Amino acid sequence: MATPHTHTHDHGSWNTHAADALARKGTRRSSARDAVVTAIAAQDCCASAQEIHARLRTDGSTVGIASVYRTLELLHGMGLVTRIDTGDGVARFEPTHPGGEHHHHLVCTSCGAVEAFHDDALEEAIHRIADRVDFRVDAHDVALRGACRACR
Amino acid sequence: MATPHTHTHDHGSWNTHAADALARKGTRRSSARDAVVTAIAAQDCCASAQEIHARLRTDGSTVGIASVYRTLELLHGMGLVTRIDTGDGVARFEPTHPGGEHHHHLVCTSCGAVEAFHDDALEEAIHRIADRVDFRVDAHDVALRGACRACR
DNA sequence: GTTTACTTGATAATGGTTATCATTACCGCG
DNA sequence: CGCGGTAATGATAACCATTATCAAGTAAAC
Ligand SMILES: [Mn+2]
Ligand SMILES: [Mn+2]
Ligand SMILES: [Zn+2]
Ligand SMILES: [Zn+2]
Numbered sequence: 366m367a368t369p370h371t372h373t374h375d376h377g378s379w380n381t382h383a384a385d386a387l388a389r390k391g392t393r394r395s396s397a398r399d400a401v402v403t404a405i406a407a408q409d410c411c412a413s414a415q416e417i418h419a420r421l422r423t424d425g426s427t428v429g430i431a432s433v434y435r436t437l438e439l440l441h442g443m444g445l446v447t448r449i450d451t452g453d454g455v456a457r458f459e460p461t462h463p464g465g466e467h468h469h470h471l472v473c474t475s476c477g478a479v480e481a482f483h484d485d486a487l488e489e490a491i492h493r494i495a496d497r498v499d500f501r502v503d504a505h506d507v508a509l510r511g512a513c514r515a516c517r
Numbered sequence: 518m519a520t521p522h523t524h525t526h527d528h529g530s531w532n533t534h535a536a537d538a539l540a541r542k543g544t545r546r547s548s549a550r551d552a553v554v555t556a557i558a559a560q561d562c563c564a565s566a567q568e569i570h571a572r573l574r575t576d577g578s579t580v581g582i583a584s585v586y587r588t589l590e591l592l593h594g595m596g597l598v599t600r601i602d603t604g605d606g607v608a609r610f611e612p613t614h615p616g617g618e619h620h621h622h623l624v625c626t627s628c629g630a631v632e633a634f635h636d637d638a639l640e641e642a643i644h645r646i647a648d649r650v651d652f653r654v655d656a657h658d659v660a661l662r663g664a665c666r667a668c669r
Numbered sequence: 670g671t672t673t674a675c676t677t678g679a680t681a682a683t684g685g686t687t688a689t690c691a692t693t694a695c696c697g698c699g
Numbered sequence: 700c701g702c703g704g705t706a707a708t709g710a711t712a713a714c715c716a717t718t719a720t721c722a723a724g725t726a727a728a729c
Contacts, residue, residue, distance in 0.1 A: 393675055393726050415716080429678035434717065450602045454686080455716070471652045482650060486642040494636050495661065500623045503663040509647065511655040545695050545706055567685080581709035586686065606685070606717080 379460045380406035383445045390443065397428045401436040410481050411449045411457035411470070449506065451479060469506065473513035480513065531612045532558035535597045542595065549580045553588040562633050563601045563609035563622070601658065603631060621658065625665035632665065 383402050392398070404417050412420075418433045437458050440446040449457045451472045457479075461467070468481040487507065495502035535554050544550070556569050564572075570585045589610050592598040601609045603624045609631075613619070620633040639659065647654035 395676060395726075397677060413716090427678080431679080431718085432677060435676085438718095448604065450604050452600065452602050452608075454606070456604075471650060471654070473652075474655070480652065482646065484642060484646050487639070487646060490636060490638040490642045491659075491661070494634065494639060498623060498634060498661075499666055500625075500632065500661070501664045501669050502623070502661045503626070505659065505661045507643075507657065507659050509643070509650070509652070509654045509657045512653045514651055517653050547695075547707060549708060565685090579709085583687085583710080584708060587707085590687095608686085 376406045379462060382463055383440065383460075386443055386445060392439075397432040398436050398439075400426050400428050401433055402440070405440070405446065405458065405460055408459055410468075410479060411447075411451075411459040413455045413457050415455075417458075447504075451477075451508065452510075453477060469508065471509045471511070471513070473516050474510050475512050475516035478513045478515070482509075528558045531614060534615055535592065535612075538595055538597055544591075549584040550588050550591075552578050552580050553585055554592070557592070557598060557610065557612055560611055562620075562631060563599075563603075563611040565607045565609050567607075569610075599656075599658075603629075603660065604662075605629060621660065623661045623663070623665070625668050626662050627664050627668035630665045630667070634661075 380403060383406070387398070387402075400421055401417065404421055405412075414430070414433045414437055417437075418428065418430045421428050421433070437446060441448055441458070445461055446458045447461045447467065449459065449470065451457060451470065468483045469487070471480040471482060472478075491505050491507075495505075532555060535558070539550070539554075552573055553569065556573055557564075566582070566585045566589055569589075570580065570582045573580050573585070589598060593600055593610065597613055598610045599613045599619065601611065601622065603609065603622065620635045621639070623632040623634060624630075643657050643659075647657075
């Protein structure tokens with residue numbers, strides 16, 4: 366039931382999915398946005414704007430930090446990216462897969478490490494709550510906090 | 518199963534609980550800390566440092582904002598207070614009840630309203646995950662995001 | 670090619686939180 | 700009781716992730 370999340374995504378498929386959605390929305394094509402989208406497509410789990418920016422600059426890109434934030438905001442507004450707050454005051458983002466398939470996070474309060482997990486019973490419970498409550502539930506997030514193997 | 522959380526806490530009991538824990542820890546008694554502890558004891562759900570500070574000042578207290586942050590950090594470190602991040606860049610805090618009884622939150626992404634809920638199946642699922650995963654889980658939090666009745 | 674307005678990158682501004690520091694005031698001890 | 704050591708305080712400066720601003724660049728429509 367609770368499984369260490371296996372990374373079996375095709376990075377290219379999300380990239381295409383996102384590019385299509387952007388084209389459909391009618392945004393112009395630009396190298397900055399392309400670079401950010403490609404960088405996000407390569408992630409299996411969450412990364413902050415600053416981390417994405419640093420990775421891009423290391424790879425020789427000249428994208429500005431503002432464009433990273435702007436692109437993340439755009440993609441988030443379009444539901445192409447999931448925002449995750451691990452509680453350290455930094456927003457992290459990961460690709461949202463079209464099928465609804467996703468994972469949640471184990472956060473080490475000692476070293477800040479983030480691990481992914483998935484659990485069907487958890488999803489089922491959340492789904493039932495959403496049906497029962499006087500609130501339209503669009504999204505959910507779950508974080509388990511504690512100590513990772515290394516910090517324990 | 519999923520119930521709108523009923524507020525049946527005795528505010529005084531958490532206040533005493535916290536005061537005892539602070540005494541046991543050997544901290545000095547001060548009016549600033551007392552005021553913050555009392556303010557938190559009066560909460561049924563989460564409030565930010567600034568909100569707590571404003572409430573105290575309105576009530577005639579001269580507590581500085583720094584003391585509010587310091588007290589929250591102290592109480593959080595002692596496990597007396599739960600920190601909640603609703604994703605708007607503001608940390609909120611609510612009293613941690615000794616029996617482990619707690620609730621989770623519905624967050625309206627439109628107006629920012631926060632409602633509490635509790636669900637046994639959800640807790641059970643999380644408990645099972647904690648047992649199964651290679652991680653020491655000390656705490657967990659769950660947020661359901663969407664639109665409240667008023668914003669829907 | 671020209672025009673239009675979407676994008677960009679640099680940089681200033683914002684705002685919650687944290688660090689600093691001189692001053693205050695608990696509280697154990699004589 | 701007083702003292703003295705030092706935890707705690709409140710004002711304020713510093714920090715830092717995120718946002719807003721703006722002049723310059725550049726897709727894409729015509
Ligand atoms: Mn889920
Ligand atoms: Mn719970
Ligand atoms: Zn992830
Ligand atoms: Zn609450």
